[in-house]
Amino acid sequence: MHSDNVGKSRWRFSRRSLLATGALGLTVPAVGAASALAPSHPARAAGTVRKVTVYAEALPGNLYGYGFERGKATVPGPTLEMYEGDTLEITLVNTTDQRLSIHPHGVDYSTDSDGSPFNASFNAPGETRTYVWRSHEMTTASAGRRFMPGSAGYWHYHDHAMGTEHGTMGVARGLYGALIVRRRGDILPDKQVVVVFHDSQINNRSAPDTPMFQANLGERIEWIAIGHGNLFHTFHLHSHRWADNRTGMLEGPSDPxxxxxxxxxxPGSSFGFQVLAGDGGGPGAWMYHCHVQTHSDSGMSGIFLVRNADGTMPPGAQEAIDRFHNHVHSAAHEGHTG
Incomplete structure (x- = not known):
């Protein structure tokens, strides 16, 4: 099951999204897969241990996915979030007949939470296992004149055990998702989008069946972009810009x-940024795509639909969407299904 759902209110409760402070919590809907989001003004001390259960499941179309509930797995999987200094305990339930795991980028973990068969860290078929991911804040070095970075960033997680010792089949078939570590005080978005470039596909789809993400004019949209597979890609978003730094936003007039x-x-890289939907270009159907031309031609493109502020369809947008669906996209490579 792929996920293209659009959240309509930032503080609505949803079964698809979960605040991972325990079994229940405040939710924030997302554009794309479900998200475990922290509150914008956390009323708790640093170092909180958060717990979440994730189910790995087989999906139609020879795919696999992660999900917060049985029968709710998606491609990409749920977006996991934490603040610097927090610990995330993930109980992974393997409901499949395949060996698999969950391996993070950007956070701290011991060898038994590595998610790699190299460290005997994986779920056998039908097995339940807990992985512990830790994060830390920025620290000073060199008498306070230099700083060691903290964990904050737009990261990702993925399988590292299905098919090969490196999880090549699991990643190719959809076992991946976004991982965000926020610095306290970071601005939270109204909605989120997760885009994964894998070989010649986006979120394991090819155009014209790639996800169409939607927002209303002026909403703050957070994009998380992840690379997998074996090919070089570039990510381009029409009519929107961002700062090339940790958050995608400038910290002041002198920010370089x-x-x-x-x-x-x-492959293996990730970044994120926030934009105001339609800022500068207005509402409309805007393309996102790989800017390697042969990749774009072969199906690595999709639509970011910015509706009017009241949610209505802007003039010309439906016609643009129809033209996109009627474009001739050459067949995408099929190597990912091997």
């Missing part, structure tokens, strides 16, 4: 971060 609308997205 350059403004971009295109960024390399290669």
């Amino acid at each position: 971060s350059i403004t971009i609308d295109n960024k390399d997205l290669n």
Whole structure:
């Protein structure tokens, strides 16, 4: 099951999204897969241990996915979030007949939570196992004149055990998702989008069947872009720009971060940013795609639909969507299904 759902209110409760402070919590809907989001003004001390259960399941179309509930797995899987200093305990329930795991980027973990067969860290078929991911804040070094970075960033997680010792089959078939570590005080979005470039597909789909993400004019949208597979990619978003730094936003008039609308997205890499939907270009059907031309031609493109502020369809948008669906997209590579 793929996920393209659009959240309509930032503080609505949803079964698809879960605040991972225990079994229940405040929820924030997302554009794309479900999200475990932290509150914008956390009323708790640093170092909180959060617990969440994730189910790995077989899906139609020879795919696999992660989900917060049985029967609710998606491609990509749920977006997992934490603040610097928090610990995330993930109980992974393997409901499949395949060996698999969950391996993170960007956070701290011991060898038994590595998610790698190299460290005997995986779920056998039908097995339940808990993985512990830790994070830390920025620290000073060199008498306070330099700083060691903390964990904050747009990261990702994925299988590392299905098919090969490196999980090549699991990643190719959809066992991946976004992992966000926030610095306290970071601005939270109204909605989220997760885009995964894998070989010649986006979220394991090819155009015209790639996800169409939607937002209303002026909403704050957070994009998380992830690369997998074996090919070089670049990510381009039409009519929107962001700062090339940790958050995608400038910290002030003297912030030296350059403004971009295109960024390399290669296997194992990830980045994120926030934009105001339609800022500068207005409402409409805007394309996102890989800017490697042969990849775009072969199906690595999709639509970011910015509706009017009241949610109505802007003039010309439906016609643009229809033209996109009627475009001739050459067949995408099929190597990912091997």
